[in-house]
Amino acid sequence: xxxxxxxxxxxxxxxxxxxxxxxxARYCAVAGAIGVVSLLIGMLGxxxxxxxxxxxxxxxxxxxxxxxxxxxxxGTDAGKIFAGCYAxxxxxxxxFIAGLLVTPIAHRxxxxxxxxxxxxxx
Numbered sequence: 369x370x371x372x373x374x375x376x377x378x379x380x381x382x383x384x385x386x387x388x389x390x391x392x393a394r395y396c397a398v399a400g401a402i403g404v405v406s407l408l409i410g411m412l413g414x415x416x417x418x419x420x421x422x423x424x425x426x427x428x429x430x431x432x433x434x435x436x437x438x439x440x441x442x443g444t445d446a447g448k449i450f451a452g453c454y455a456x457x458x459x460x461x462x463x464f465i466a467g468l469l470v471t472p473i474a475h476r477x478x479x480x481x482x483x484x485x486x487x488x489x490x
Contacts (some may be wrong), residue, residue: 375401375475375479376479376482376484378479380466380481382476382479383403383476386471388389388472388476391472392472392473395468395469395471395472398468399465399468399469401460401462402464402465403433403465406433406457406458406461407426407429407430407433409429409454410425410428410429410432410433410454410458411425411426411429411464413429413450413454414428414429414447414450414451414457415423416450417442417446417447417449417450418442418444418447418450424439427439427453428440428451429454431465432451432454432458433458433461433462434457434475435458435459437455437464
């Protein structure tokens with residue numbers, strides 16, 4: 369019984385460029401979806417806790433999600449607590465998305481270094 373994995377094992381031939389690009393597209397789509405959901409969470413939080421209009425909520429959430437920091441200081445205590453929690457969340461999500469986007473590339477490079485040259489994978 370073989371174990372199903374997301375990536376090909378060392379003894380399996382390297383994926384074709386086309387299949388690799390499809391894999392990258394899937395990982396980019398997942399990363400984009402996580403980013404959009406995270407942005408919406410931030411926008412809804414700024415709307416609810418700070419009473420900001422959609423454009424201001426978008427700017428603050430996007431700046432925090434992009435690891436740049438908020439545009440303005442929150443005016444309410446609830447807004448400050450939300451902004452702090454959202455900033456911590458954004459830091460983790462930023463690293464998670466970066467790792468998600470690098471994973472297929474790192475795997476392909478490692479697979480190329482470990483592939484057997486006699487098995488026809490190049």
